[in-house]
Amino acid sequence: EAQVTQNPRYLITVTGKKLTVTCSQNMNHEYMSWYRQDPGLGLRQIYYSMNVEVTDKGDVPEGYKVSRKEKRNFPLILESPSPNQTSLYFCASSPGQASRHEQYFGPGTRLTVT
């Protein structure tokens, strides 16, 4: 089954404790993105990657890191999480740059930072 998977689905952590949210897709997509979803604000792009080893900042990159060492994986790293990063996070993938608007989303990771 073609899909985007994220792990963990739920995470409660404390301020300053480094964490990684994994994202993997099995559709051989080139383009991948991370978003956060907050009530009343809509989805906001954190980082995106047009291909392996090519990443760039989205609208809200502060406090986040990403890497793209393999085509299928695009982990999101919070090196020192803070309470304002409590949110619902989604990973998405698209076939390529020309079809970046055709995004397939993962199931989401609900993060709480205390």
Add this chain to the structure above:
Amino acid sequence: QKEVEQDPGPLSVPEGAIVSLNCTYSNSAFQYFMWYRQYSRKGPELLMYTYSSGNKEDGRFTAQVDKSSKYISLFIRDSQPSDSATYLCAMNYGQNFVFGPGTRLSVLP
């Protein structure tokens, strides 16, 4: 002014009704216009996308884009209880994606 405005609802309609969902936007650079459906505790699912102005139909769903008015719509015909979800509009130009906050729709049997 927000870049994309969308009425959050909730919108309740009886089964079989025609539903109209709308977004307005301010940036004339947007080229692609998308509609996503998001069920509770799930990720958004792409319903349709349109490039530039015009209409696009897919089954019971019709998307309309009016770039001159900076206004997009999604129509759902013969609405079903399974259409109950939050509907997100989204817009894209270059590497920029902007999503509306979503409209929560309930279709009552």
